[in-house]
Amino acid sequence: MKKVAIFVDVQNIYYTTKQSYQKHFDYNAFWTKATSNRIIVGAFAYAIDKGDSKQLGFQQILRNIGFNVKLKPYIQRCDGSAKGDWDVGITLDVIEYATKTDIIVLLSGDGDFDLLVNKARATYPVIVEVYGVPALTSPSLINAANQFIAIDDNLLL
DSSP states (O other): OEEEEEEEEHHHHHHHHHHHHSSOBOHHHHHHHHHTTEEEEEEEEEEEEOOOHHHHHHHHHHHHHTOEEEEEEOEEOTTSOEEOOOHHHHHHHHHHHTTTOSEEEEEOOOGGGHHHHHHHHHHSSOEEEEEEOGGGSOHHHHHHSSEEEEOOGGGBO
16 A cells, blocks of 8 residues: 655635635545545644634544644734744645655645645655645646645535
8 A cells, every 4th residue: 555644734725615615625535535545654734723612623623533733823913914824834744754655645725835746756756646626726736746636525515
């Protein structure tokens, strides 16, 4: 069986599925699909922590599925803007796990990750699968991946 490492950009998946489908992403259905006949060497969900009870419950659901949930505090700036992004953290973890796995699964439509996917594929003998909402996933990210899997009704609640 092939080894797989999974990396989920939680905020990106939440907002893109909400915007395109007005639905939530089905992490259980995704887990079943992404891990079928594979050995899991790592599964990470990267989220922003606002500390509210609904969010804490969601984070526990992710842990119960099998994800290691990584949190960053939500930062509200004086000018009213907000900061909270995991691009560097995801990148570092993908590069670390690229040496330990056969398949990298990235859930994000963020075009910033095209450089990461291209680098991982050029440097390591890995297959990169990208899951994203078709209308809101960067074409450069789709093109960088070995396989793009569209988030559709099969992966929505």
